Amino acid sequence: MxxxxxxxxxxxxxxxxxxxxxxxxxxxxxxxxxxxxxxxxxxxxxxxxxxxxxxxxxxxxxxxxxxxxxxxxxxxxxxxxxxxxxxxxxxxxxxxxxxxxxxxxxxxxxxxxxxxxxxxxxxxxxxxxxxxxxxxxxxxxxxxxxxxxxxxxxxxxxxxxxxxxxxxxxxxxxxxxxxxxLGDNTPDPRLADLLAPWRAVPGVGDPSPLASVLSDGVPLAYLREDQGGAGTALAASALTLAGRQVLGLDLARLAEDPAPAEAVRSLVREARLTNAGLVGAPLDAVSREHPALLRLLTATPVPTILVGRAPWDASWSTVPPLLLHAPRVEPEARAALWTDAYRQLAAAAIPPSIDADRLLSPFLLTPEQITGAAHSAAQTARLHGGTLTPDHVRQGARAQNAAGLDRLARRIEPTVTWNDLVLPPDAHAQLRELTARARHRDRVLGEWGMRPGGGRGRGVSALFAGDSGTGKTMSAEVIAADLGLDLYTVDLATVIDKYVGETEKNLERIFSEAAGVNGVLLFDEADAIFGKRSDVKDAHDRYANVESAYLLQRMESFDGLAILATNLRANLDDAFTRRLDLVIDFPVPDPDQRLVLWERCLGPQLPRSADLDLAFCAESFELAGGNIRSIAVTAAYLAADAGEPVTMPTLIHAIQREYQKLGRLTLASEFGPYLGLLA
Structure with missing residues (x-):
């Protein structure tokens, strides 16, 4: 030897x-x-x-x-x-x-x-x-x-x-x-599935105050963070500055461990052997279902920093923790971290056309998610020939989303653009303003502090009001596509529960899952729950008002982009509309807009006969874009069955079927010279 x-x-x-x-x-x-x-x-x-x-x-x-x-x-x-x-x-x-x-x-x-x-x-x-x-x-x-x-x-x-x-x-x-x-630094194999690679990240917050108190013997700290917070990075930086190693613990995996108490003891021994401090996240994974495990974590003889989004409960520890708020990764640092991570992985240089600051501005990402987004973008670029594109950057960022919201809402991958919208100029301009708010909220609400106090987040909320088929959902999809985000649609009519308190629980689950997702949240049928609060005449009125009040408060603290759609704007509570950033009306299109809609819905590939009089259809039939789309699809099926192009009789028959669906009368004044084509 x-x-x-x-x-x-x-x-x-x-x-x-x-x-x-x-x-x-x-x-x-x-x-x-x-x-x-x-x-x-x-x-x-x-x-x-x-x-x-x-x-x-x-x-x-x-x-x-x-x-x-x-x-x-x-x-x-x-x-x-x-x-x-x-x-x-x-x-x-x-x-x-x-x-x-x-x-x-x-x-x-x-x-x-x-x-x-x-x-x-x-x-x-x-x-x-x-x-x-x-x-x-x-x-x-x-x-x-x-x-x-x-x-x-x-x-x-x-x-x-x-x-x-x-x-x-x-x-x-x-x-x-x-x-x-004997000199081996390999961690205990028992901990292999529980350790997390939390690491110090320069330029994200100031770790020196936390490092100072850790050096002075403060045993426990809790960093509460919002979506996109840098709690684990700040904790790792503070421990490093205090002269300790960093031992990261994934609390979600710990909660699934068959013997979590034994795992914590092994983890504490590992920390003491290597002169390390513990960084555990996310706290929310153990705070509700495993309070005893949390008390064990907070009683360790090594410096322990926990990170999460839930408020701290004094019953979780016998020693009061140092309570701090973890900063977000601001846009400038976000782009710098992404660039560094991409350069470490990819052999190719970043093209000049890639503006990481602008592309990532709608996304609230942690330092670990930013690194993952860069790696995902590099892999996708390699799959498509090696040249990085803006779509690769956005796809990599979206790949960091949690999957929990998919169980509560329908996810839509946007495929439409601004050119597909047919709206009045004012509505179009307001949609652009909404996109700008979502892209620059970190600077305006964070750096410039334009929404102080009140516990309000950096979220952006808007109301889309208009008849069915006027383009509300499509507009939300266009906004999501422009920001590079996924669209999640929630039908609020399905959230309402007849049992007291269940509606609030359903809404809380949606907002909690949405906090882990960078996406556009679209609440359909908003008037089902955001109706005017009435005088309390019985218990039903009282709890209906409680539901509205709860959702008003929850919307204000939400950090994401939330859009509510309603067919009945007049039914909405004034207190609710006051809290919105934008209220955009979607009117029924005028004849010129309807003509554009007819052309786009029929499309360039559908065979048409020379007798189609789309100008007449646009002028005579007061229909929304969704109805015109439905008529075009019906006409296409009729033409396919007949084995011929779409003719004017086919189109009139499809319009008649749409009228029957809508419960509208077929008036001679509307159909004019084509009245005889009706079945």
Whole structure:
């Protein structure tokens, strides 16, 4: 065994030499004082001759004798272990006594011989105390191996065979502790699925105040963050600045672990071995269902920083935590982090056409999500030939969305653009303004502080009011496409529950899941819940008003882009409309707009006959864009069945079917010269 280049290992083995000498002395004494050396069953296969051979085999010596004057380094791992776990000299001797079988397997034979049982190849408590020169009946000596002793409470030493009497129980050093003392930095395999790569990120918040209090001995801090917050990055930066390693813990995975309490104990030992602090996130994964686990996490002897979105509950810890608010990753830092991550992964340079600041401005992303978005964009670009495009950047950012909202809302991947909208100029301009609000909200509401106080988030909300088919949903899809976001549609009529309090729970689930998604949230049939609050005449009125009031408050604290669509604007509460950023009316299109809609809905590929009079249809039939689209589809089916192009009779028949759906009368004044084509 060579130790020439490792002073830490030389120190460990030098300490083990003394243990080896005591064990040799104990074996030799046992051979001299054995009252029945001729017992045929003594030690079974471990004869005195075998033991003597092991003792005298100089070629198999376990530990090299250290050179004279080779002093123990002050920063050796054994010395650090002594300081961190507050071990006494006796504790170290007991630990080394239990450790030597893991350094040389010959000592298993020695311990089997001394235990008078070859199947017991670890030192017992009584044997360990005897090798350290102590009387097994000494209460002070026994206390060093009690359940609350530093060795056992710190999980540096395990006591096995608990069904045996105290003195005959076996001692074992965990593999991770042995590996650490030998210089191995690989974390405990038990923690492999629980560790998270939280790391320090420069330029995101100021970690120095938190680092200062951590250095002063503050044991617990809670960083509450909003969507896109940099809580884990700030925590990692503060620990690094305080001179500690960072041990990240994924609390969502911990909550799914079959033995979470055992995992926390292993995690704490890992942190103490490596002089690390704990960073656990997201707190919300354990705060509701696992309060006992959270109390265990907050009682660790290492600096612990928890990150989450839920308000702190005082019952979660016996020690009040330092409460801080984690900053967001602002647009400038967001673009810089994305660029650095992309350059580290991709061999190709970023094209000049990629404006990461503008492309990522609608997205609220954590530092980890930004890195993931850059990697996803690089992979997608490689799949499509290697040239990065704006769509690749947006797709990578969308790939970081959580999937929970898909269970509560219908996700739409936008495929339409501004050119597909047919709206009055004022409505079109207001939609552009809404997009600008969503893109620049971080600067206006964050950097410039234009929405102070009141617990309001940086969200943007709008109301789309108009008859069915006037383009409300399509406009929301266009906005989502322009921002590079997905569109999630929620039918509020399905959210309402007849049982008291259930509607609020349904809404809270939607908003909670939406907080983990960068998307446009479209609430359809908004008047179903946002109706005018009435005088309270019975319990139904009271709880209907509670639902409206709750949703008004929840909309204000939402950080995303929320659009509400209604066919009945007059039914909405004035207090609700006051809280909206924009209210956009979608009127029924005029004849010129209807003509454009007829042309676009029929499309360039559908065969048409020369007799189509679209100008007449646009002038005579007062229809919304959705109705015109439906008529065009019906006419296409009729033409396909007849095996001919769309003719004017086909189109009139399709219009008649749409009128029947709408419950409208077919008036001669509308159909004019084509009245005779009606069936």
């Amino acid at each position: 060579t130790t020439a280049g490792d002073p830490n290992l030389r120190h460990l083995l030098a300490r083990a030499v003394a243990v080896e000498q005591r064990i040799r002395a104990a074996v030799e004494a046992r051979q001299l004082t054995d009252p029945n050396p001729d017992d045929a069953f003594r030690g079974l296969y471990l004869t005195d001759e075998n033991i003597a051979r092991l003792l005298n085999d100089e070629t198999a010596r376990a530990f090299p004798i250290p050179p004279p004057g080779d002093a123990a380094p002050a920063d050796s791992r054994l010395a650090s272990l002594t300081r961190e776990f507050q071990l006494t000299a006796l504790d170290i001797e007991i630990l080394l006594t239990a450790l030597v079988p893991d350094l040389d397997d010959r000592f298993e034979a020695f311990y089997g011989y001394l235990n008078d049982d070859v199947t017991r190849r670890r030192p017992s408590i009584g044997l360990a105390l005897g090798l350290c020169g102590l009387t097994p009946a000494d209460p002070a000596a026994r206390s060093r191996l009690s359940a609350r002793s530093p060795l056992r409470a710190g999980r540096l030493l395990l006591v096995e065979d608990l069904d045996r009497p105290f003195l005959s129980r076996a001692l074992r050093v965990p593999d991770r502790v042995t590996a650490h003392l």
